Each structure stands twice: as C-alpha cells, then as structure tokens.
Amino acid sequence: MMKYSLYPGCSMEATAQANLKSIIAVAKALDLHLEEIPDWNCCGATVASGVVGDFTQQVMTARNLAIAEAKGLDVVVGCSSCYLSLAVTNKRFKEDEHFKAKANEALAAGGYKYDGSLRVRQFLEVVINDVGFDKIKARVKKPLAGLKVAGYVGCQTVRAIPYEFDDPEYPVQMDKLMEALGATATKFPMKARCCGSSNAIAATEIVIDQAYKIFESASEGGADVIATPCPMCQLNLDAYEQMVNQKYGTNFSLPILFFTQLMAVAFDLPADAQALSYCINSPYQALASYGVAR
Amino acid sequence: MEQNNKPVKYDLNFAREIYNLENGSYIKQCMQCGMCAISCATREIMDYSPRRLFNLIKLGKKDEVMQANTMWNCTSCCTCKARCPRGVPIIDVMHDLKKYAIQNGYADYPQAAFYKAFWAEVAGRGKVFEGGVTARYYLLRGLDEVKKAMAMKDVGLKMLKHKRMPLFPPKKIKGLGNLKKIIKKAQEIERREAR
Numbered sequence: 142m143m144k145y146s147l148y149p150g151c152s153m154e155a156t157a158q159a160n161l162k163s164i165i166a167v168a169k170a171l172d173l174h175l176e177e178i179p180d181w182n183c184c185g186a187t188v189a190s191g192v193v194g195d196f197t198q199q200v201m202t203a204r205n206l207a208i209a210e211a212k213g214l215d216v217v218v219g220c221s222s223c224y225l226s227l228a229v230t231n232k233r234f235k236e237d238e239h240f241k242a243k244a245n246e247a248l249a250a251g252g253y254k255y256d257g258s259l260r261v262r263q264f265l266e267v268v269i270n271d272v273g274f275d276k277i278k279a280r281v282k283k284p285l286a287g288l289k290v291a292g293y294v295g296c297q298t299v300r301a302i303p304y305e306f307d308d309p310e311y312p313v314q315m316d317k318l319m320e321a322l323g324a325t326a327t328k329f330p331m332k333a334r335c336c337g338s339s340n341a342i343a344a345t346e347i348v349i350d351q352a353y354k355i356f357e358s359a360s361e362g363g364a365d366v367i368a369t370p371c372p373m374c375q376l377n378l379d380a381y382e383q384m385v386n387q388k389y390g391t392n393f394s395l396p397i398l399f400f401t402q403l404m405a406v407a408f409d410l411p412a413d414a415q416a417l418s419y420c421i422n423s424p425y426q427a428l429a430s431y432g433v434a435r
Numbered sequence: 436m437e438q439n440n441k442p443v444k445y446d447l448n449f450a451r452e453i454y455n456l457e458n459g460s461y462i463k464q465c466m467q468c469g470m471c472a473i474s475c476a477t478r479e480i481m482d483y484s485p486r487r488l489f490n491l492i493k494l495g496k497k498d499e500v501m502q503a504n505t506m507w508n509c510t511s512c513c514t515c516k517a518r519c520p521r522g523v524p525i526i527d528v529m530h531d532l533k534k535y536a537i538q539n540g541y542a543d544y545p546q547a548a549f550y551k552a553f554w555a556e557v558a559g560r561g562k563v564f565e566g567g568v569t570a571r572y573y574l575l576r577g578l579d580e581v582k583k584a585m586a587m588k589d590v591g592l593k594m595l596k597h598k599r600m601p602l603f604p605p606k607k608i609k610g611l612g613n614l615k616k617i618i619k620k621a622q623e624i625e626r627r628e629a630r
C-alpha cells in the first residue's frame with residue numbers, strides 16, 4: 142500500500158465535498174492510503190498574495206508542508222489553486238537557499254521549520270503515475286463505454302509547474318485516464334482555458350464569458366459530460382451554466398463532474414463515493430446506462 | 436500629419452518603486468514581444484495587456500497603471516507565465532501590483548474588496564469560509580451591489596439545494612495563534628528585504 146499526506150484545502154470542506162468524498166473512495170479502491178495533514182491552514186490561493194504579497198502567502202502555505210514533513214510522505218492535493226500555492230512554494234524551498242532561510246526565519250516565529258524534503262503532487266498525477274492506466278483498467282467494473290467526456294484540465298493544473306506531468310499547452314493525460322475508464326475523450330480545444338477563477342463574486346461576468354467559451358467548445362466536440370480535477374472549475378461551470386444560457390441564448394445542459402466521480406462510477410463504488418447529488422446540473426441522465434443510483 | 440512632439444514624461448520614482456516590489460524587477464526583462472497579450476484569458480476586458488502595462492510602468496505613468504483594471508481582471512491562469520520567452524512571472528507581478536494598489540488607495544474595483552474580504556477570513560480563521568467572504572465583501576461594497584446580489588439569488592439557492600454552500604463556518608484552526616505569528620514575522624522580513 143502506498144501512503145501519502147492529504148491536503149484537502151478549504152473548498153473540499155465546503156463547495157466541493159463531492160471532490161473529497163470521491164478522492165477518498167477512489168484512493169481506497171486503488172490501495173492508496175491518504176492521511177489528512179493535521180490542523181492544516183488555507184494556502185491563500187491566488188488571492189492572499191494580492192493583499193500581503195507572495196512571500197507572506199508562501200510562508201503561510203509552508204506551515205502545512207512543515208507539519209506534513211514529520212511524516213515524510215508526499216503531499217497530495219486536489220484543488221489546482223492549492224496545488225499552485227503548495228507546489229510553487231515547495232519548489233522555492235528546494236531551489237532558492239535565500240528564500241528558504243528567510244521563510245524558515247518566519248516559520249520559526251510559530252515554532253515550525255521546513256526542510257524542503259517533500260514532493261507536492263496532484264491526485265490526478267498520482268493516479269496516473271503511481272497506479273498507472275493498466276491497473277486502473279483492471280479495476281473498472283462498469284466501463285463507461287459510449288460516454289463522451291470533455292476532459293477539462295483547466296489552467297493551473299498543468300501550468301503551475303509546466304511539463305511536470307503533462308503538456309501545458311495541450312494536455313492529454315486526463316483524456317488517457319478517461320479512455321482507461323472505457324469512455325471516449327472528445328475533441329476539446331478549450332480544455333486548458335481558464336474558468337475565471339476567483340472572480341465569481343466580484344466580477345461574475347468574467348466567469349460567465351469564460352464558461353461560455355468552454356461550454357461551446359465542449360458541446361462542439363459532442364461531449365455528454367465535462368470532467369475536471371479542480372473544485373473552482375467545477376463550481377464555476379456548474380453554478381453559472383444557466384446564467385451562460387441566459388446571457389448567450391444557448392441551451393447548454395452539460396453535467397460537470399470531478400474525474401474522481403467518474404472513476405467512482407466506473408469502479409462501481411457506492412452512491413456516497415460517487416457523490417452525484419452535489420451536481421447542480423444533473424448527471425443522472427447522462428450516466429443512466431452505468432447503473433448510477435440516486 | 437501633425438506630429439506629437441511632446442516629450443514623454445518619465446516618473447522614474449514610480450518605476451523604481453514598482454521594480455522594488457517582490458517580483459517587480461522582472462518587469463525590466465520584458466522585451467515587449469506581446470506573447471502575454473495574445474495568450475491572456477481576459478485580454479479583451481483589460482484596459483491594457485500585461486505588455487502595455489509593463490511599458491507604462493517603464494514610462495512612469497503612475498495614474499494610468501494604478502487606475503487600470505488589468506491586474507484586477509487577471510485570473511491568475513498562468514498562461515502568460517508559462518509562455519513568456521523572457522521568463523517574466525507575470526501573474527506574480529500582478530499580485531504585487533494588486534497589493535501596491537490596495538496599499539496606495541487605488542482599490543475601487545470590486546475585486547479589491549473581494550481580495551480584502553478573503554484575506555480577512557484567512558487571517559481570522561486560518562481557513563476560508565465562503566459565506567464569510569461574501570458577507571464581508573458586500574459590507575465593503577455597500578448597497579450598490581445589492582442589485583447584483585439579487586440577480587445571483589438563483590445561483591445561491593441552487594448551491595444551497597445541492598449542499599454546496601455550508602451555512603456555518605469551519606472551526607478556526609488550532610494553530611491560529613502560531614499562524615498569526617508567522618504571518619507577522621513574514622511581513623517584517625519582507626519589509627526588511629524591500630529596503
């Protein structure tokens with residue numbers, strides 16, 4: 142059994158509980174053991190640094206890494222904004238001695254220290270590299286045959302650290318994962334387009350306009366559902382799909398799922414692991430042939 | 436054609452101040468190629484593309500730069516940063532410009548209120564509670580935003596129905612005291628380094 146530390150992040154406790162539930166269940170089914178980092182704090186996302194600056198935000202993020210270091214396990218992240226914060230901070234600890242010394246000086250004020258010994262990884266990458274497509278295929282009980290999936294990787298997942306596990310311009314790994322589940326990955330030029338991120342409250346129009354382009358591209362490719370690794374992408378598309386329709390006179394009704402929810406369906410895990418009731422745009426019809434339970 | 440022969444006014448102080456921000460000196464590496472401008476997710480609604488903004492900074496055009504919506508409309512999507520041939524970490528520069536704008540009283544954009552609300556949540560709890568961020572945001576923005584909030588009512592109701600919007604905040608983290616200490620120290624160090 143492979144072991145990891147888990148950094149859930151704020152959204153998984155609130156708007157993206159479906160992400161957490163499906164990640165935990167899928168990990169278990171694949172024999173991956175995830176241990177939540179005790180008393181973790183918010184990473185600051187891409188917002189905190191706009192108020193207090195990158196350094197303070199990265200030190201705050203590093204408190205989590207310092208706590209995790211006691212166990213020495215790779216840190217697994219689901220949210221792509223958390224990933225950006227943690228992975229970039231971690232990289233600076235490894236590559237920039239001056240930064241590391243300064244950051245540890247700040248951490249020491251709270252009694253923490255981080256050596257930079259851990260790896261920060263996305264759950265998507267862990268599933269692909271540590272488990273592998275063959276084992277995933279072997280675990281599938283209900284192949285998603287006939288399901289056309291637009292693999293929406295989003296922006297930060299592949300661009301936080303370019304080429305770390307996929308091409309930042311034209312990512313393909315998520316599509317391969319969908320194929321391993323038996324589904325068909327559709328043509329989807331907007332697969333790495335930004336969803337508008339944290340602008341949902343303050344500048345909703347940005348999210349609506351971005352989401353429109355993404356929905357348009359996904360439906361041109363003939364997708365039945367959109368799959369994503371990111372809580373922010375999921376929420377922005379799911380919550381604003383109808384406002385897109387109002388503004389653009391369109392008729393989109395694509396369900397947006399975490400890739401882990403589709404894995405839970407293909408692995409035939411219980412309804413609680415699939416967590417489909419959290420979807421605002423109902424996925425039940427699109428997934429009817431795979432025996433999903435309400 | 437009439438030529439505009441007015442000499443360009445360089446406010447070197449402003450440029451110097453910006454270059455002194457955490458990631459500010461990278462701006463000097465910009466070669467004005469325009470890759471960020473054609474890559475940017477929100478270029479259409481920006482007053483200036485990142486490329487033009489960096490040029491205005493070099494020229495010392497403080498008001499144009501600080502009043503621009505460019506940094507506020509940046510979604511931190513990393514596209515430009517991944518593509519910039521000169522290695523300018525554009526999104527990090529945008530973070531600096533937001534911080535500088537807030538500190539210097541250029542904070543009229545709604546996003547600035549959102550940023551402040553978000554930070555108040557993080558600093559007060561160690562975690563972000565969306566309900567708290569939203570409430571603080573509307574308090575900061577005042578009645579002007581109520582109409583907009585009404586238009587969003589349906590989104591909120593749907594989120595509630597699908598258990599996407601917890602009504603109660605998460606518990607404060609246990610190490611909040613320590614987190615506050617490290618934040619305070621980090622800010623001291625940053626000020627020390629900026630000198």
Ligand code: SF4
Pocket residue numbers: 464465466467468469470471472485486489518519520521522523525
């Ligand atoms: S891509 Fe980089 S070098 Fe080119 S204009 Fe933008 S910041 Fe300057």
Ligand code: SF4
Pocket residue numbers: 471474475476477478485508509510511512513514515516525526529
């Ligand atoms: S990070 Fe900001 S400036 Fe760069 S492409 Fe994305 S939205 Fe544009």
